[in-house]
Amino acid sequence: MIDKNKDNQKEGRILIVDDNLANVKLLERVLSLSGYAGMRTVTDPREVLGIYVEYKPEIILLDINMPHLDGFQVLEQLKEARKDDYFSVIMITAQSEPANRMRALDLGVNDFIGKPFDTTEVLMRIRNMLQIRKLHQQVLEQNRHLENRVEERTRELLDLQIELLTRLARAAEFRDDDTGNHIVRIGRYVSALAKLTGDTGRSCEHAGYASMMHDIGKIGIPDDILMKPGPLTDSEWELMKTHTDIGGDILSNSTHDIIRLGEAVARSHHEWWNGTGYPDSLSGEEIPTIGRIVAICDVFDALLSTRPYKKPWHLDVTLETIRRKSGTQFDPDLVAKFLDNSKIFIDIWQSFQDKEID
Numbered sequence: 001m002i003d004k005n006k007d008n009q010k011e012g013r014i015l016i017v018d019d020n021l022a023n024v025k026l027l028e029r030v031l032s033l034s035g036y037a038g039m040r041t042v043t044d045p046r047e048v049l050g051i052y053v054e055y056k057p058e059i060i061l062l063d064i065n066m067p068h069l070d071g072f073q074v075l076e077q078l079k080e081a082r083k084d085d086y087f088s089v090i091m092i093t094a095q096s097e098p099a100n101r102m103r104a105l106d107l108g109v110n111d112f113i114g115k116p117f118d119t120t121e122v123l124m125r126i127r128n129m130l131q132i133r134k135l136h137q138q139v140l141e142q143n144r145h146l147e148n149r150v151e152e153r154t155r156e157l158l159d160l161q162i163e164l165l166t167r168l169a170r171a172a173e174f175r176d177d178d179t180g181n182h183i184v185r186i187g188r189y190v191s192a193l194a195k196l197t198g199d200t201g202r203s204c205e206h207a208g209y210a211s212m213m214h215d216i217g218k219i220g221i222p223d224d225i226l227m228k229p230g231p232l233t234d235s236e237w238e239l240m241k242t243h244t245d246i247g248g249d250i251l252s253n254s255t256h257d258i259i260r261l262g263e264a265v266a267r268s269h270h271e272w273w274n275g276t277g278y279p280d281s282l283s284g285e286e287i288p289t290i291g292r293i294v295a296i297c298d299v300f301d302a303l304l305s306t307r308p309y310k311k312p313w314h315l316d317v318t319l320e321t322i323r324r325k326s327g328t329q330f331d332p333d334l335v336a337k338f339l340d341n342s343k344i345f346i347d348i349w350q351s352f353q354d355k356e357i358d
């Protein structure tokens with residue numbers, strides 16, 4: 001009989017498993033009178049697993065001696081479920097042999113109630129078990145909350161890193177690209193080409209951000225060279241080429257992956273596949289992949305753009321130039337992937353023309 005006074009109602013999903021219907025009824029009555037409502041009972045132990053899945057009890061009161069499956073076998077069946085779910089098992093038993101108790105404890109039984117049972121003892125043990133489960137749930141909840149906070153903070157730090165990198169890259173390009181769109185496009189092209197090489201998710205994202213820093217070393221190049229409207233003299237050109245080393249030095253010795261990748265990009269984006277590039281005359285796969293990727297994307301974007309010393313090139317001529325430089329300036333495999341998917345890169349070019357960096 002359920003207590004009609006709602007204030008006395010107690011929370012707790014309790015499953016009673018006993019082949020003896022009289023025992024089941026007695027326990028059910030004791031619990032109901034004490035205020036527990038909505039408990040489930042079963043006299044056939046073969047049904048326990050199914051009921052567990054659907055009802056998710058917090059406590060199972062389990063008889064040992066039952067036909068078909070004894071209490072130990074039921075515990076075996078519940079073993080897997082208990083790995084992910086904390087629920088208590090109280091064994092109801094007339095057996096007091098230590099060996100059986102040991103076996104039950106070994107199988108994860110939390111407590112015992114002797115038969116014939118004392119109602120007060122039953123209720124107190126159930127109350128204790130429910131309290132333990134509640135504490136367990138609170139700890140789980142707290143852990144989940146902490147994990148979410150850590151994830152959130154990590155994401156915030158990463159966002160901050162990326163924002164600072166983007167702004168730093170923009171500062172470096174500011175004198176010849178005041179909208180910042182060149183670096184935004186480079187980030188997008190590089191991320192897309194990295195994806196075409198088989199890189200996934202976060203790694204493509206990082207490649208994109210790192211590539212924005214390719215020309216960060218231009219910070220060290222004087223205005224009259226960087227913004228010169230005509231061709232550079234040999235000595236001016238030599239000075240211009242130092243932007244790769246300057247950029248590499250600015251980003252050197254970092255312990256952060258994106259910045260280390262940025263260092264590789266800054267140093268290697270003017271290396272040529274055939275070894276005639278600068279600053280280190282690296283060739284083929286000696287050149288970091290990210291440097292080979294940026295090399296193609298940077299030239300694609302530069303040829304299509306207006307610069308102080310040149311008018312924008314036509315798209316067909318630009319693509320043809322990239323094809324022609326495959327195997328000399330550029331990695332042939334990357335050129336093939338770039339040209340086979342040129343629509344992706346043309347779309348990026350068209351999408352980021354006049355928008356300010358966000």
Ligand SMILES: [Fe+2]
Pocket residue numbers: 214215243269270
């Ligand atoms: Fe450069």
Ligand SMILES: [Fe+2]
Pocket residue numbers: 182214215298
């Ligand atoms: Fe560039």
